[in-house]
Amino acid sequence: MRQSVEKIVQAVGGKENIIAATHCVTRLRFALKDEGKVDKEALENIDIVKGSFSVNGQFQVVIGQGLVEKVYNEMIEMTGLGRATKQDIKDAAEKKLNPLQRAIKTLADIFIPLLPAIVTAGLLMGLNNILTGPGIFYEGKSVVDVHKQWRDFADMINLIANTAFVFLPGLIGWSAVKKFGGSELLGIVLGLMLVHPALLNAWAYASAVQEGTVPYWNLFGFDIQKIGYQGQVLPILISSYVLAKLEQFLKKRIPESFQLLLVAPIALLVTGFVSFIAIGPVTFGVANALTDGLVALFDRFAALGGLVYGGLYAVLVVTGMHHTFLAVDLQLIGSTGGTFLWPMLALSNIAQGSAALAMMFATKDEKLKGLSFTSAVSAYLGITEPAMFGVNLRFRYPFISALIGSAIAGIFITINKVQASSIGVGGLPGFLSIFPEKWAPFFIGMAIVLIVPFTLTYIFAKTKGGK
Template sequence: MAKVTKKSVEQIVAAVGGTENIASVTHCVTRLRFALHDESKVDQEKLENIDIVRGAFASSGQFQVIIGQGAVEKAYQELIKITGKEESSKEETKAQAEQNMNIVQKLVKVLADIFIPILPAIVTAGLLLGINNILTGTDIFYEGQSVVDVHTQWADLADIINIIASTAFVFLPGLIGWSAVKKFGGNPLLGIVLGLVLVHPDLLNAHGYGEAKEAGEVPIWNILGLEVEKVGYQGQVLPILFASYVLAKIEIFLKKRVPDAISMLIVAPGALLITGFLAFIVIGPVMFTISNVITDFFVNTFNNFAAIGGLLYGLLYAPLVVTGLHHTFLAVDLQLIGSSLQGTFLWPILALSNIAQGAAAFAMMAASKDEKLKGLSLSSGISAFLGVTEPAMFGVNLRYRFPFICAIIGSAISAVFITVNGVLATSIGVGGIPAIFSIYTQYWLVFAIGMIIAIVVPFVLTYLYVKMKKISV
């Protein structure tokens, strides 16, 4: 990786349109994040040819320049000196960036801001469930039996792992409530409580609702003649999302009008009580119905048109990442996992898409004669195989376009293969090679073949394209 110098940072400033085009700038672990007045002034080609730049792209109203871990801090400090800009917080830069967004982008950003903070807990749970899969899955090491069937002394250990792993999904509304209420400007602790209220053990478990309804055994509350079903919302996403919004707005409303002297007695109890009643009477039933319609749509599509569904999602997932719209499908994945299906057929396609992008980057490394591109392709390919595709996608594949297309082709073919064979993931995990541990064990072989397709097809297509077209890279 090239050394960060004053000259290289000056080149970045010039390529993004100069100091006067920078409204605000901050950085994360690997990227400079610009809020620009006019993104059309960015010279993408000039920017990507700067030695310290590993890729650049626009997303969620921000223009992001990939520098790399460690180096980005040095580049940021140098940029502040050169431009004279004051150091900005991520929130300030996000606020500036939101001015450039349309309503769809703002909606996607809201979902991203809610779900991204809880991803570490969900991914960790997915990895631990993968360990549990290895211990409890049949036909992995022993024909017709699992590890705990043969080695019974491991059974209790597997049970503890399962409890630790499944907690994030059992109490998912609590996690979403915390993040959503915080995003909407309320007290996140009230969001946790609201989420846990919706999965209280005294309520009928949502997974048993259908059976109880069919038997006419759904418990009810009678509130002054109004009958309210005493049902929980385990594994549900939409009820807690909308309830969190209502809770935050009621809390904000009360805070502005209740005197400080009695605020503690009125604001939090009032907001939680009103939202709780609304959640059970209106929000929950309505959102539960909408959630089931969305879930049924995806399930029926993939059940009746598996090849078409797999092909479309395999083709579209990487372009969705470019636009940021892929965040909306995280809610669908969680909804599918919490449904009677108890698994998601969408997330395995995500994992294969990441692998395909990494394979295309590796092909560029093999075909290139440029040492900088070789090094970038190698590191970004490894990153994509481990579930982080940004360096490969934005630093290599989109830069040359044809590797990106080859990766999409490989992703689509592998997606068709696994969806036709009904592959399901038990949870959301690491979206690369380690993804296999989040797949139901009976589908491991099928998914492994899918991974091979996702590696071989993009690699071969990209490499042959470079050689046959005699492209200089």
């Protein structure tokens, strides 16, 4: 193993090119001085290396669970590098990012910790869809219509599933304030404050405007709408930034002995007033305008939207920009009750898996066969990085084949108005998050991304004489 570790160090540019190194469950993570010095071909020819890629300023080498820790320990002993934490690597890598990359990374750092709660909610909502969707098992009727004893069971599942979305600002508040350097507990309170039951529910706002029943606060002669921000993303993001920076400002100027009594109350009170008076109304309007514009764009140019987003989603993953669209999905779900973007994500993941699976049948390289199979299974279950960075991008034509299949499927499901009621597992189980009445076109789209990328990749591979 020592020889393999030496080869890894040399392939990433040598010890002098490594700023810091750590590892996660399966990968070595490097902050490098110059990624241009990496010899990817040499790196991926090392027996224990299953793939490599660069994301958010970090260069990552896929080793595998269990073995990666042994490799890391050997590397530290061999090179004399100090042990680093994941945060050390993130901090070192972030210094090399441009402003746009930093903004994207900030959104990723806020929303990625929320994925377990959101995906779990999506899966449970999928189960609820199966029980309450008409025409799945009985013609024109749902399971709970035929078996009424299951109605309350389904209702309880729906309540558990909806909690993450109903109190989404609370989750975002926790993660965002933590990212911006404030107290995450205050972030939770701020988020829950924006969806307080005493406020008009955001989902009832449009009808309240038409009926003229929107409640108001009267603050010194100014009327402030007394509305909540359920399902909204922008209001809590901006408010969290204000809260965190105000808390930092106060901690620097208030003596430590008085901070417990003054910092949190002042920060929360000021941020609360600013949120309801300015941040909330402005961002609520901006978010709704953007949502309406996006919906109108996909309504008028459905095929083009499906072609572009479906075909290029995997490219967004390569650049790391896909994390920004998680916020868009959540905004669409909160404002319209469903998202037409997420179904294309699910099919894009399957397409990458199909292309990787084709390489398993086309190649003669035993190591590549194993990597192709395991990474294909991972992609079919929603994790595409091993397939994309370990196989498809390495040979290019599998990646392009996957893009073609994903684009065709994107056009088809967008024309057929396929939407997801929630964010779930972005692979084969993704149908659980799709509205049941749109399962048929979604399954056709799924068939497209299973067949087209596999067929194209296999033909290209055989044309090139295999590997």
